[in-house]
Amino acid sequence: MEEPLKKLLSGQVQREKEGSKYLKDYQIECEECDEVSYVASYKEPKYCPICNSKIEAEEVEDVDI
Ligand SMILES: [Zn+2]
Numbered sequence: 599m600e601e602p603l604k605k606l607l608s609g610q611v612q613r614e615k616e617g618s619k620y621l622k623d624y625q626i627e628c629e630e631c632d633e634v635s636y637v638a639s640y641k642e643p644k645y646c647p648i649c650n651s652k653i654e655a656e657e658v659e660d661v662d663i
Pocket residue numbers: 628629630631632633646647648649650651
């Protein structure tokens with residue numbers, strides 16, 4: 599009798615941590631320096647990359663530059 603292959607395969611499947619592996623694109627509209635910038639980051643950016651002011655970044659799906 600052969601060993602059940604299904605069991606072996608399902609045991610190998612491990613869920614990867616979501617959100618930690620892929621870069622996401624964020625759009626940052628800064629009110630301080632009046633600049634719009636795009637940042638690719640694993641985490642949501644909290645500060646403007648230009649003037650370092652606190653900002654609220656928006657996640658964007660596709661970025662056309
Ligand atoms: Zn700024």
